[in-house]
Amino acid sequence: MKDLMGQAISDYFHNKNPEDLQTETSISELDELPVSYLFRDFEEMNSIEKKALTLSSGKVLDIGAGAGSHSLYLQNERNLDVTALDISPKSIEVCQLRGIRKTVNQNMLEFSGETFDTILLLMNGTGIFQSLIVIDIYLKKLYSLLNENGQILIDSTDIIYMFDADEDGGVYIPAEGYYGEIDYIVHYKADTEDPIKWLYLDFNTLKNAVENNGFKIEKMITEENSYLARITKR
Template sequence: MVDVFGMALRDYQNGAYTEDIKTYSSLDEEDVIPIPYLFRTFDEMPKIEQKALQLANGKVLDVGAGAGGHALYLQKKGLEVTALDNSEGAITVCKQRGLKSTVLSNIMDYSGEKYDTLLLLMNGIGLAGKLNNLSHFLQHLASLLRPNGQILLDSSDIIYMFEQDEDGGYWIPNNEAYYGEVAFTMEYKGKKSKPFNWVYIDFNTLQNACESNGFNCELVISGEHYDYLAKLTLKK
């Protein structure tokens, strides 16, 4: 499988940045991921991410670490942090940038260690892929938590991407799937990734899933565009 994301990160890190990653989604949207944005500093991060990094404590696992910006910030703060990503290129870049502890793995295949904070930023909960995988995903995250541990995650309610009718309701395709489920393909320098599933979860849906999987779910802050930061802790 072509590691499109990792190729782009490596190019940027090695001074060969010439283009951004293109994304194609099942929402008929073509978009780009600006690669410099993936290397942003704390001051350049949205408030939601800054707040999550301020709340992170103890031993931290940064899930889907990408270029490692969040993990590097926490490492500089003196926290014991591990960057996990299933992109070989991303992990190479994390190491080049000075991260001491990295893991090349899919989160669902990773076990053994336990953490005080699991960080899933940039819609990290999207790694669940589909809504019907969410319970399994949350239970796996629970297995990685220390007794008083926390999960900090952000996501968005993408209802705004659907057309509204005159009385304020939304036109959502009635195909039985949850409207936050999206299939993506990434392209970089003419190479395409395999399509992958990604899910954006509105806060109420997340709260319900947490309730049925033994988690407390707290809304920490809401962002400017249907996005939010949530803190999950295991019920006593």
């Protein structure tokens, strides 16, 4: 793992000639992601992020914390006990330098020893599940990390709109697998990360998966094709 996302975050924070990230997927062309976007404050966040941060309470685990913007807001503005977790060592280093008091550089599947009142998975939080084939592994892990009366706040996008439709409204989607399972590729400064599996989920598919793993779910807010869901133990 080259950690290009973390390298971009580090370059931006240390002002070492940062460049925009470039991303592409197996169903979309190259797109630019300004690194500054990962450092935005609360007022610059979208309605889904703002709703999630407003709903957060108690002891919080921010999974996939990135540059730490969500964790920083909850720690400094909401005075919550927050742990920022990310698989990227450079991202976690920046989180620490930005003042986040509790950080973990680890894969969420390997993290243990604590439980939380709120678990955050934002910026297409379902992506970390990779595929419907292994989603149960991740949901069981989340169940073990969540306090009995806790909540998971997670967002995703139904990407059915990205596929061609016929005159009758039917959509041409892949014959095999689930249409939200894609390959995601990051480019930075002429270097390229190996493709990773990334999962976009429509709400009903996520609902079926979480209910099969001892949870209940409710949709909290929608924004165009994206939504924020609140998941709790049954």
